[in-house]
Amino acid sequence: MNFITYAQLNNDICNNLHKLPIDIDLIVGIPRSGLLVAAIIALYRNIPFTDIDSLLNEKMYNLGLTRKSEDWIHSIDEAKHILIVDDSISTCEAMKKAKEQINKSSLNCQKTFCVAYALPTNFRTVDICFKICNHPRMFEWNYMHHWGLKHACMDIDGVLCADPGFFQNDDSKKYENFLLNAAPKLIPTQPVGYLVTSRLEKYRGLTELWLNKNCIEYNNLIMLHVPDAATRLRTICHGEFKGEVYKKTDSFIFIESSYEQAVEICKIAKKPVFCTENNLLIKPDEISAHLLNLLNDWRITSKRMFRKIIGKRK
Incomplete structure (x- = not known):
């Protein structure tokens, strides 16, 4: 049994940040677990994040008093490169649905798809995979x-x-x-x-x-x-x-x-x-x-x- 804790997830994200393109200006999480990964990446990179539905409705989260970088975007249409993330893929259904929704939208920007954990048989269905994690597996968050x-x-x-x-x-x-x-x-x-x-x-x-x-x-x-x-x-x-x-x-x-x-x-x-x-x-x-x-x-x-x-x- 592969049991992944919150601490392990954080370590795996931190140790793989170098795999992410440097020009990403918006992180998009696939609900629900993908929001967890999106939030952690966004905090490390100090860039805004949102969820799929908000993205399609051209809305971003209000991030309060966070110290923003000079190139911080203020609206969806300013995004030039978005990273769409989920915690894992197994059947690939959630990621497939997200891709279809985004590809049908009017978003005119570069899109990169990423997961924290994938199987040896499906990691190539996304652009970036942080780690291979075989079945049976459980995550602390679910x-x-x-x-x-x-x-x-x-x-x-x-x-x-x-x-x-x-x-x-x-x-x-x-x-x-x-x-x-x-x-x-x-x-x-x-x-x-x-x-x-x-x-x-x-x-x-x-x-x-x-x-x-x-x-x-x-x-x-x-x-x-x-x-x-x-x-x-x-x-x-x-x-x-x-x-x-x-x-x-x-x-x-x-x-x-x-x-x-x-x-x-x-x-x-x-x-x-x-x-x-x-x-x-x-x-x-x-x-x-x-x-x-x-x-x-x-x-x-x-x-x-x-x-x-x-x-x-x-």
Whole structure:
């Protein structure tokens, strides 16, 4: 699985700016993801950008107090060379439609078509490709809407909803109220293969009610089999539990909110984990560096000790 983060996208754009013609005076993004790439390029090059529909209606974005260069254009008809960009091409349908729309327009300027990521089979359909990225692939900016989620494991607390507060995270009525009314964060629009959570098995019913209320589809809901919250705190088995589940499935990515747990999951399963806490992709061949980070982070060590102390008191 090729999982591209926002940070990786930014690096790939920055490292390929030299491929872009120097005389481009307007960047045009293909909605929606192409606008992300267009904005980044426009910021680096300090030139205006807009979207396809605005371009065809001869409108440009109001860019506020941005310091403009001397040759900054102020209207569409001033553009001599436009760059039309998208984040990626697969079927090429979006790029094909954009080309047709622009070619049918009255625009009288040079046009260059560009994507950040293409396949080995279609990169020649555009003028500029920053990087070849094979399937299967996911992007951080749209992974919650990707068909590949059926081959993914996903945490619930911290990913799909907010984490419970300190005084909610026990076996009280407050915790039950949290399970029923947790504020949603990221809602997938595709079925998830495995929801893997450290919530206790006895809360399956309440968890299923929340998932149904928020229209979250999934194939499997795997929960922790320990008697109570005190045992869970004392054993601190969250990462180990999730790692063993991930290891046994055919999933090629795990979406986890906790960096500490993400590292442990990756270490056990020897498969990549995307951590939403710091937006990092944890890879098996980089696990040593992450373990060292955890060892040197006093906040994580103190949190672990605090959990053990609280667990013993309950």
